[in-house]
Amino acid sequence: EIEEKxxxxxxxxxxxxxxxxxxxxxxxxxxxxxxxxxxxxxYNINISNAExxxxxxxxKSISSILPSRxxxxxxxxxxxxxxxxxxxxxxxxxGNKIFLGLKELRIRATSEEQDIDFKEVSLEQLKSELExxxxxxx
Numbered sequence: 001e002i003e004e005k006x007x008x009x010x011x012x013x014x015x016x017x018x019x020x021x022x023x024x025x026x027x028x029x030x031x032x033x034x035x036x037x038x039x040x041x042x043y044n045i046n047i048s049n050a051e052x053x054x055x056x057x058x059x060k061s062i063s064s065i066l067p068s069r070x071x072x073x074x075x076x077x078x079x080x081x082x083x084x085x086x087x088x089x090x091x092x093x094x095g096n097k098i099f100l101g102l103k104e105l106r107i108r109a110t111s112e113e114q115d116i117d118f119k120e121v122s123l124e125q126l127k128s129e130l131e132x133x134x135x136x137x138x
Contacts, residue, residue: 003123008096010123015091015098016054019065019130038081044074045088045112053092053101053118058133060085082107087133090116091126098122100129 002014047055055075057066061084068075083106090101101116121129 003127006096007093007098007123010093010098012052012054012093015093016067018126019054019056019089019091039083040079040081041107041109043077043080043107043112044071045077045114046074047090047114047116049115049118050075050090050101051092051094053090053099055088055090058087058089060087065089080107088114088116089133090118092118098126100126102129102133 002010002018005014043057045055047053055068057068057077057080058064059066066077066080068077070076085104085106088101088103088105092099092101097120099118100121101118103114103116105114
């Protein structure tokens, strides 16, 4: 249904649902790692150019997406295992434009500062980029 809307009609929650429908990745809750034996840290990141973006971590080891919560200017992911390879996924809408940012990283510090190179994408390009993420995990 999002593909039938103009970009000006697309809401932040529409983009959130679109992320799930365009990938074959699973979703995990922030308490997913509570019983893990791996060392964990409370993971918060500040993305200087995110401007109210929808930010998620994609865990390569479990092919799953962890949503963030915003708290005091940070994106909060709860407790996550240290040294996990992840893809930082950020989507934001500014006016009638959609921007996508992707960055591969390894979880190391508790409060990291990250910059993401956002690029303007059409809805079709966004879908294509999200579908490409599936290839990282199959």
